[in-house]
Amino acid sequence: MNDIKNVCVYSASSTKIDSIYFEAAQELGKLLARQRINLINGAGCLGLMCSISDAALAAGGTVTGVIPHFMVEQGWHHKGLTKLIETESMHERKKIMADLSDGVIALPGGCGTLEELLEIITWKQLGLYLKPIVILNINGFYNPLLEMLEHAIEENFMRREHGHIWQVATTPQEALNLLYSTPLWSKDIRKFAAI
Numbered sequence: 001m002n003d004i005k006n007v008c009v010y011s012a013s014s015t016k017i018d019s020i021y022f023e024a025a026q027e028l029g030k031l032l033a034r035q036r037i038n039l040i041n042g043a044g045c046l047g048l049m050c051s052i053s054d055a056a057l058a059a060g061g062t063v064t065g066v067i068p069h070f071m072v073e074q075g076w077h078h079k080g081l082t083k084l085i086e087t088e089s090m091h092e093r094k095k096i097m098a099d100l101s102d103g104v105i106a107l108p109g110g111c112g113t114l115e116e117l118l119e120i121i122t123w124k125q126l127g128l129y130l131k132p133i134v135i136l137n138i139n140g141f142y143n144p145l146l147e148m149l150e151h152a153i154e155e156n157f158m159r160r161e162h163g164h165i166w167q168v169a170t171t172p173q174e175a176l177n178l179l180y181s182t183p184l185w186s187k188d189i190r191k192f193a194a195i
Contacts, residue, residue: 008040008101010110010116011048024138026055030179033061043067045078084135103132103179108141127190132182134175
């Protein structure tokens, strides 16, 4: 069983999405707090990012937000987090979030969330990130992406082994369980990085 103390959660900043996504974010925030797992996210003050932070904090948990300085200047940051780390760039933000984490969970989101998820999958494919990655497929949101990734494997753009880089959960509790139970990746996968 993995030692999980810090979990990076990628999520949307949209406020116009269905309540089912907010409910999942809030449940995940509470679960992390109950397990005394520090939440790491992008420190946003809107949407699922804010919702999961608020739920974790309300349940007695801690939240480390990582956000570029230009977003702080716009007032886009959550002002009540346990710890706020300002970065110079989006790239630095993503690296710090990954470096601090013992695993990643991706809630539904738009381009930013998808970009973060695909980048961490790529890092794991290259042996740069060895920890569990869980796609929290609420309401079937990620079905098209999962189909696309399977299609990439079938068309030999990725190896079959690469399909084990991520795990898929349909509930927050299942996502958390997968963080504990998914074996750490091996750097030896680098020999399979090229097709």
